[in-house]
Amino acid sequence: MKVTKSTLLASAVAAIAGSAMAEEMTLVSWGGAYQASQTKAYAEPFMEMNPGLTIVWDESSPEAVAKLRAMNEAGNITWDLVDVVAADAIRLCDEGLAMEYDPDELLAAAPDGTPASEDFGDLLVSDCFIPQIVYSTTAAYRPDLLPDGAPAPDSICAMFDMETYPGKRTLEKRPINNMEWALICDGVAKDDVYDVLATEEGQQRALDKLGTIKDQVVWWGAAAEPPQLLADGEVVMGTSYNGRWFSAIEEQDQPFEMLWDAQVFDLDGWIIPAGLSEERLARVKEFVKFATDTQRLADQAKFISYGPARASSAPLVGQHAELGIDMAPHMPTDPNNAKNTFLYNYEFWADYRDDIDAKFQAWLAQ
Amino acid sequence: MTDATQSGPMLAADGTPLKKSLARSLRRRKVRALALIAPLLLFVLLSFVIPIVSMLFRSVENGIVSETLPLTVVELRNWDADSGELPDEALYAAFVKDMIAAVEAKEHTRLGTRLNYEETGMSSMFRKSGRNIKRLDPEADAPFKEKLIDIHEGWGEVETWRTIKTHAVPITNGYFLNAIDMRRTPEGPRAQPEDKQILVKLFGRTLFMSLIITGACILLAYPVSYLLATLPMRVSNLLMILVLLPFWTSLLVRTSAWKVMLQQQGVINETLVWLGFVADDARLVIINNQFGTIIAMTHILLPFMILPMYSVMQTIPPSYTRAAKSMGATNWTTFWRIYFPQSIPGIGAGSILVFILAIGYYITPEIVGGTKGVFISNRIAYHISSSLNWGLAAALGTILLAVVLLLYWCYDKIVGIDNVKLG
Numbered sequence: 001m002k003v004t005k006s007t008l009l010a011s012a013v014a015a016i017a018g019s020a021m022a023e024e025m026t027l028v029s030w031g032g033a034y035q036a037s038q039t040k041a042y043a044e045p046f047m048e049m050n051p052g053l054t055i056v057w058d059e060s061s062p063e064a065v066a067k068l069r070a071m072n073e074a075g076n077i078t079w080d081l082v083d084v085v086a087a088d089a090i091r092l093c094d095e096g097l098a099m100e101y102d103p104d105e106l107l108a109a110a111p112d113g114t115p116a117s118e119d120f121g122d123l124l125v126s127d128c129f130i131p132q133i134v135y136s137t138t139a140a141y142r143p144d145l146l147p148d149g150a151p152a153p154d155s156i157c158a159m160f161d162m163e164t165y166p167g168k169r170t171l172e173k174r175p176i177n178n179m180e181w182a183l184i185c186d187g188v189a190k191d192d193v194y195d196v197l198a199t200e201e202g203q204q205r206a207l208d209k210l211g212t213i214k215d216q217v218v219w220w221g222a223a224a225e226p227p228q229l230l231a232d233g234e235v236v237m238g239t240s241y242n243g244r245w246f247s248a249i250e251e252q253d254q255p256f257e258m259l260w261d262a263q264v265f266d267l268d269g270w271i272i273p274a275g276l277s278e279e280r281l282a283r284v285k286e287f288v289k290f291a292t293d294t295q296r297l298a299d300q301a302k303f304i305s306y307g308p309a310r311a312s313s314a315p316l317v318g319q320h321a322e323l324g325i326d327m328a329p330h331m332p333t334d335p336n337n338a339k340n341t342f343l344y345n346y347e348f349w350a351d352y353r354d355d356i357d358a359k360f361q362a363w364l365a366q
Numbered sequence: 367m368t369d370a371t372q373s374g375p376m377l378a379a380d381g382t383p384l385k386k387s388l389a390r391s392l393r394r395r396k397v398r399a400l401a402l403i404a405p406l407l408l409f410v411l412l413s414f415v416i417p418i419v420s421m422l423f424r425s426v427e428n429g430i431v432s433e434t435l436p437l438t439v440v441e442l443r444n445w446d447a448d449s450g451e452l453p454d455e456a457l458y459a460a461f462v463k464d465m466i467a468a469v470e471a472k473e474h475t476r477l478g479t480r481l482n483y484e485e486t487g488m489s490s491m492f493r494k495s496g497r498n499i500k501r502l503d504p505e506a507d508a509p510f511k512e513k514l515i516d517i518h519e520g521w522g523e524v525e526t527w528r529t530i531k532t533h534a535v536p537i538t539n540g541y542f543l544n545a546i547d548m549r550r551t552p553e554g555p556r557a558q559p560e561d562k563q564i565l566v567k568l569f570g571r572t573l574f575m576s577l578i579i580t581g582a583c584i585l586l587a588y589p590v591s592y593l594l595a596t597l598p599m600r601v602s603n604l605l606m607i608l609v610l611l612p613f614w615t616s617l618l619v620r621t622s623a624w625k626v627m628l629q630q631q632g633v634i635n636e637t638l639v640w641l642g643f644v645a646d647d648a649r650l651v652i653i654n655n656q657f658g659t660i661i662a663m664t665h666i667l668l669p670f671m672i673l674p675m676y677s678v679m680q681t682i683p684p685s686y687t688r689a690a691k692s693m694g695a696t697n698w699t700t701f702w703r704i705y706f707p708q709s710i711p712g713i714g715a716g717s718i719l720v721f722i723l724a725i726g727y728y729i730t731p732e733i734v735g736g737t738k739g740v741f742i743s744n745r746i747a748y749h750i751s752s753s754l755n756w757g758l759a760a761a762l763g764t765i766l767l768a769v770v771l772l773l774y775w776c777y778d779k780i781v782g783i784d785n786v787k788l789g
Contacts (some may be wrong), residue, residue, distance in 0.1 A: 094475035360563040364737040
């Protein structure tokens with residue numbers, strides 16, 4: 001009897017000690033193909049290098065800002081590293097929910113010794129933001145649904161050209177990007193777009209331009225919707241993230257054509273939540289250093305058509321891991337695709353988002 | 367002896383007055399009963415009531431301005447917002463002191479976000495100024511007025527200080543005003559500019575569409591519940607499974623299924639075109655509008671109407687209708703005068719359930735509602751998870767809750783809540 005008791009006790013102690021030793025790190029991401037690319041490119045290799053460490057994924061990135069704020073108020077941060085778009089990173093930084101860091105200290109230098117701050121360059125848009133990829137919001141269309149004899153669209157303004165390209169289109173149900181495109185197609189020079197959009201008249205002008213196609217637009221909320229709508233023939237053209245189009249065209253053989261014109265570049269990357277314990281922070285730092293080095297970011301591009309955020313990673317981008325096609329021509333940053341690009345102005349939208357969104361929603365409801 | 371006993375208070379066996387003894391035992395029983403439900407009560411209180419109340423409290427809570435800029439707020443009291451002139455140096459000095467402390471604690475950007483809800487541009491003004499103000503020395507670098515205006519021209523605008531002063535109160539009605547398309551200004555509540563008014567419209571639409579959905583549910587559920595209650599057991603069981611099966615299916619699956627059914631290249635339109643009822647180039651638009659929301663939500667909420675109706679109808683004795691018929695009533699009279707009145711409590715219970723559920727729905731309208739079929743809850747969700755304006759979200763939620771309680775009260779007055787039966 002005594003033996004059984006002490007054995008039980010010993011095994012209980014061992015179990016507790018064991019669970020303490022098996023370390024866990026919770027990463028937050030977007031799910032789907034994107035999270036899969038992260039798993040394959042750096043989470044799995046990192047776990048192999050660190051036996052005993054388990055990486056747990058939480059697919060909460062879409063509502064990461066609100067959840068982090070709630071966690072912070074409750075005083076219990078359960079996430080170790082969070083994948084967010086740059087605009088959200090700026091807001092988290094503003095709210096004091098993300099940790100500020102020094103790029104040259106935290107991130108690995110490029111193989112040729114270029115410090116991280118130069119290698120990432122302008123993409124370090126916030127003191128808290130650790131860039132991973134460049135993606136773009138861009139348009140695609142179905143050639144077979146366009147009228148016979150219509151020229152292949154080569155400009156984003158085809159979206160507003162109901163005469164040449166009749167049929168429904170799909171646009172994201174928010175002002176960002178749509179307002180800019182509307183102004184460009186209304187004759188505003190690219191460099192002046194945000195100056196115009198900062199004025200009441202400019203906002204009205206953009207809404208008026210969007211108003212010319214309003215009754216032909218299906219507004220989407222999730223980026224998976226546009227490829228579906230286009231595949232069903234519900235719309236003839238639409239906008240979504242370039243990775244979604246790539247996956248529909250190359251992996252699912254959909255008869256879509258990309259329309260890269262005036263694609264809007266945006267960034268996605270990590271933030272480290274503020275207030276992690278030192279032990280957790282040390283582990284996260286180790287992971288981040290590994291996961292954002294030149295080779296790892298280039299590896300990620302094997303699985304998804306998003307451009308690596310490091311300049312030094314670009315030449316290392318190879319072929320798709322399963323399809324074996326060259327990935328470079330599918331990157332938003334490829335010179336052929338990036339002939340006419342548009343830069344998303346984070347600062348502008350951080351200021352004007354609430355104001356313009358209220359107007360946009362009121363306009364939609366009219 | 368007998369006289370003495372009768373004149374004093376009646377005593378219990380242990381000599382205490384009976385009244386006291388009874389009260390004590392009653393109290394003990396109450397305490398025991400309370401102790402028995404205490405865990406549940408505590409659980410409900412801690413996990414339900416307190417979070418909801420604290421969330422609702424955010425709709426008026428506004429300590430952030432006076433906590434982040436304590437000295438400035440004091441100085442602002444001496445400044446006349448209507449004078450059209452900039453505040454004096456004392457205020458700028460107080461502001462610099464406040465900001466240095468706030469930047470240290472990284473709270474200035476949070477304040478910028480808060481004020482940006484009221485005045486566009488505040489967010490970047492606080493963020494950009496933070497770095498430069500941190501370098502100032504509160505003693506050596508005075509005077510500050512010119513320096514601050516150099517750092518950001520916004521500090522030289524009267525409107526900036528008016529906004530800060532207007533929103534410096536610790537308890538504000540600003541969020542509630544925003545929730546009804548108004549805003550707090552130094553001159554008192556004013557209407558929002560016309561092109562930003564949307565929330566009152568959404569409240570109205572939410573109520574109107576919820577009523578239509580409830581009505582549609584009543585019409586569809588009544589015959590089904592009647593069949594369920596009157597058909598022989600074997601058939602009605604099968605029917606019951608057909609009712610419950612969609613009830614157990616995921617909400618998202620059912621909503622997406624409606625998308626496949628209703629879209630322009632969807633099942634219904636394809637069938638109609640194939641049958642020749644509709645021309646190929648004039649397909650019906652029955653999704654991404656109010657119609658789509660009403661159809662999908664009626665389907666999703668139907669079981670909540672059928673089940674209470676069914677359980678009430680089951681208790682209506684068939685002998686009543688037989689008696690009515692034996693006395694010469696027509697089928698219609700029997701139904702309308704005998705059966706229907708007895709089934710009203712079921713309709714009442716189902717309507718309350720469906721209406722209250724409908725008013726708070728947001729996933730289905732988001733997916734099938736397009737632009738004209740979305741509800742106020744979609745805006746609440748947006749402000750909770752995207753714009754992070756939790757104060758406004760809380761105000762909208764409080765109003766929604768108040769509307770539901772008001773309707774419930776009206777319902778109680780008109781129909782009487784005692785007439786509602788879930789079974």
